[in-house]
Amino acid sequence: MEFNTLLNTSLDLNVTPLRFPDERSALIDELNRVSAENKRLTEMITVACENYNELQNRLVEYKINNPSMDNTAASRKRKTEINGSASESSSSDEESCKKLKEEHIKAKISRVFVQIQASDTSLIVKDGYQWRKYGQKVTRDNPCPRAYFKCSYAPTCPVKKKVQRSLEDQSVLVATYEGEHNHPHMSKHEMASGSNHCVTLGSIPCSTSLSSSELSITLDLTKQKMSRDARNSNGKVHTPESQQFLVEQMASSLTRDPNFISELAAAISGNFLQHTERQMAK
DNA sequence: CGTGTTTGACCGGCGC
DNA sequence: GCGCCGGTCAAACACG
Numbered sequence: 001m002e003f004n005t006l007l008n009t010s011l012d013l014n015v016t017p018l019r020f021p022d023e024r025s026a027l028i029d030e031l032n033r034v035s036a037e038n039k040r041l042t043e044m045i046t047v048a049c050e051n052y053n054e055l056q057n058r059l060v061e062y063k064i065n066n067p068s069m070d071n072t073a074a075s076r077k078r079k080t081e082i083n084g085s086a087s088e089s090s091s092s093d094e095e096s097c098k099k100l101k102e103e104h105i106k107a108k109i110s111r112v113f114v115q116i117q118a119s120d121t122s123l124i125v126k127d128g129y130q131w132r133k134y135g136q137k138v139t140r141d142n143p144c145p146r147a148y149f150k151c152s153y154a155p156t157c158p159v160k161k162k163v164q165r166s167l168e169d170q171s172v173l174v175a176t177y178e179g180e181h182n183h184p185h186m187s188k189h190e191m192a193s194g195s196n197h198c199v200t201l202g203s204i205p206c207s208t209s210l211s212s213s214e215l216s217i218t219l220d221l222t223k224q225k226m227s228r229d230a231r232n233s234n235g236k237v238h239t240p241e242s243q244q245f246l247v248e249q250m251a252s253s254l255t256r257d258p259n260f261i262s263e264l265a266a267a268i269s270g271n272f273l274q275h276t277e278r279q280m281a282k
Numbered sequence: 283c284g285t286g287t288t289t290g291a292c293c294g295g296c297g298c
Numbered sequence: 299g300c301g302c303c304g305g306t307c308a309a310a311c312a313c314g
Contacts (some may be wrong), residue, residue: 133287135306148305162305 113166114173123147123163125175131161142167153183 114125123136123145131149138145144165151157159179166172 132285134308136288137304137306140303146304 110177112175112177114175116171116173123165123173125161125163125173127175129159129181139164144170151181153181157182 112125112127130152132152133147133149135148136145137148142164144167146162146164149161149163151159159177159181161178162176164174166174
């Protein structure tokens, strides 16, 4: 927020003449300082997220290995569920352990961020599966409505997803997936009927867009490594599911869509040329 | 007519 | 016990 305010201020400086010659350079210095601070804070948040995820994974693993410790710290819901099942059938530790493992699998939650047009009001995330909408609600923390979807293969497939616009960035949809699909991806026809959403995996400023007739993918071809956890410059975390989806989509596009190959070649060579030109300029 | 979406009603968990 | 809130249901509706 502070960054944006400063950015706007510096943009205004291009239009209105400055009263003090030092004012512009001072503001630029300030802008640089705040940019650096923003970057540092983003890195801190990233590290905190990593630590949190690691701790959570450890906790789940520990609970699975030590089911007896769970009845103190767990939520009331979990507690009543366990107590209820125990009173009904005096279930053994083995059974409750099995239940916890099942719950762990069932509760496998992933989050995917999808860049959309700001004007796009539909809460549709093309992720390779077919969904049936069964509800929509406005939640307290976010004025944008949240849409509830079930996999079309339900009840065979237990996967659900929630889609809601990001509170911070209205042009980003946050899709929360619960569970894992027990069937393959949908057909070509279904994929082709989708809107031209752009699944963003890399950093926006240096990305290369591939727009085949069926799919638009933004690739970051400039990163040294596709960072180990596939995080983009905004600090948004992309799940293995979204990476897998992208890889599968690209693979299928390579086989199905002859234009995709030329688009890909053009994108890579274009980036190559830019890179060489920059080298030459030095 | 079949299928998918919309939307108000309903339910259950949770905090006070 | 009550009220709030998120999640789900299901009747009505839209569309091809």
